Amino acid sequence: MNFLSNRVEKLAESETLAMSRLANELKDKGINIINMSLGEPDFATPDFIKLSAKDAIDKNFSYYTPVPGYKDLQEAVVNKFKRDNNLTYKPSQIVASTGAKQSIINLVMAVVNPGDEVILPAPYWVSYSEMISLNEGKVISLSTDYRSDFKITPSQLENAITPKTKMFLFSNPCNPTGTMYSEKELRALGEVFKKNPHVLICSDEIYEYITFEGKMFSIGSISELIDRTITVNGLSKGFAMTGWRLGYLGAPQAIAAACVKIQGQFTSGPCSITQRAAITALNADPSVVQPMQNAFLKRRDLLISLMKEVPNIKVNNPGGAFYLFPEVSSYFGKKHGDVVIKDAKDLCMYLLNTGHVALTPGGAFGAPEYIRLSYATSEDIIREAVSRIKKALIDLK
Numbered sequence: 001m002n003f004l005s006n007r008v009e010k011l012a013e014s015e016t017l018a019m020s021r022l023a024n025e026l027k028d029k030g031i032n033i034i035n036m037s038l039g040e041p042d043f044a045t046p047d048f049i050k051l052s053a054k055d056a057i058d059k060n061f062s063y064y065t066p067v068p069g070y071k072d073l074q075e076a077v078v079n080k081f082k083r084d085n086n087l088t089y090k091p092s093q094i095v096a097s098t099g100a101k102q103s104i105i106n107l108v109m110a111v112v113n114p115g116d117e118v119i120l121p122a123p124y125w126v127s128y129s130e131m132i133s134l135n136e137g138k139v140i141s142l143s144t145d146y147r148s149d150f151k152i153t154p155s156q157l158e159n160a161i162t163p164k165t166k167m168f169l170f171s172n173p174c175n176p177t178g179t180m181y182s183e184k185e186l187r188a189l190g191e192v193f194k195k196n197p198h199v200l201i202c203s204d205e206i207y208e209y210i211t212f213e214g215k216m217f218s219i220g221s222i223s224e225l226i227d228r229t230i231t232v233n234g235l236s237k238g239f240a241m242t243g244w245r246l247g248y249l250g251a252p253q254a255i256a257a258a259c260v261k262i263q264g265q266f267t268s269g270p271c272s273i274t275q276r277a278a279i280t281a282l283n284a285d286p287s288v289v290q291p292m293q294n295a296f297l298k299r300r301d302l303l304i305s306l307m308k309e310v311p312n313i314k315v316n317n318p319g320g321a322f323y324l325f326p327e328v329s330s331y332f333g334k335k336h337g338d339v340v341i342k343d344a345k346d347l348c349m350y351l352l353n354t355g356h357v358a359l360t361p362g363g364a365f366g367a368p369e370y371i372r373l374s375y376a377t378s379e380d381i382i383r384e385a386v387s388r389i390k391k392a393l394i395d396l397k
């Protein structure tokens with residue numbers, strides 16, 4: 001008897017989480033695996049944030065919280081958006097959730113009707129496409145490649161927009177490519193949006209504090225667009241707080257209210273202790289995370305220089321986040337013994353089982369000729385990982 005719904009049968013498992021699960025299974029068997037499949041900072045959460053969580057426990061912040069988050073958290077987000085991003089939202093337009101992942105699914109459920117088109121520049125983050133499909137929306141993916149730093153052009157965007165387009169959704173800096181659009185490039189895309197007032201824009205800025213080419217520009221700061229821009233962010237990446245689970249969005253009032261309605265039926269407000277810690281984090285000067293940013297920059301440069309020594313690997317120069325997304329298609333069709341590497345998934349399984357390095361295949365990100373490496377790990381581990389990858393790839397005939 002199969003009790004499962006059609007909806008869940010069609011849903012793919014998150015590829016990032018799946019690869020990480022496989023890596024952990026091998027680790028549990030005693031195999032020395034380097035896991036570069038999951039996008040998760042290896043740093044500890046800063047002490048001043050941890051202290052405020054301990055304080056919140058002692059002060060009995062143990063009750064249900066308002067569905068969109070504590071009022072002073074909404075205010076802290078408003079101030080953060082103003083201070084860092086030149087974005088103007090009111091506290092009532094802010095909804096805090098159990099991770100940015102929940103912010104995005106709330107949004108998708110709030111705006112996507114069956115048949116609505118959502119434009120995703122590819123490569124895109126794994127969960128976007130699944131969330132859209134779950135809501136019977138149609139994914140319109142715009143292809144890019146490493147040669148153009150994975151950036152779409154204004155005319156590509158313009159050609160993709162139809163009367164059915166509901167939303168444009170992207171991450172900037174991008175997971176999985178690390179690509180960061182400049183202000184000039186976003187203003188050029190903004191001109192296309194100005195001509196198409198029926199299109200919502202969702203800017204996922206969760207890697208905002210991990211940038212290597214100056215500050216990130218928020219597309220919602222273009223004043224003509226703020227009335228239909230949803231800005232998503234969270235504490236997972238910038239503050240090394242993945243397990244604490246706090247994300248948030250700023251949205252047009254009616255959309256924020258719809259997200260609150262959905263969240264109120266599904267999960268209620270996010271964790272009280274995490275929210276108190278988040279207020280402390282967001283009110284702090286962003287320079288507190290600079291040491292992590294500096295470490296990521298060194299790791300990026302190291303990884304790129306090492307990967308350039310691996311034959312037939314093509315990479316861009318990511319402006320942010322902590323991912324490298326090499327093109328690996330010249331390895332497709334090669335063999336290890338009798339086993340043929342047909343695609344990026346086979347290549348990742350080979351690198352996991354033989355090279356003992358866990359990476360994520362590009363197909364889940366809408367880019368089947370690529371693989372993703374997360375370099376949120378120490379320089380020594382990066383060196384060892386690339387040496388294993390290189391050896392395993394050279395062994396393919």
Ligand code: PMP
Binds near residue numbers: 101175234
């Ligand atoms: N957006 C992007 C682009 C991501 O890479 C992630 C991965 N964590 C998320 C959203 C979700 O983050 P979280 O739920 O941990 O806040």
Ligand code: GLU
Binds near residue numbers: 014038
């Ligand atoms: N977003 C991270 C990643 O892409 C964490 C895993 C996930 O949330 O899917 O690896």
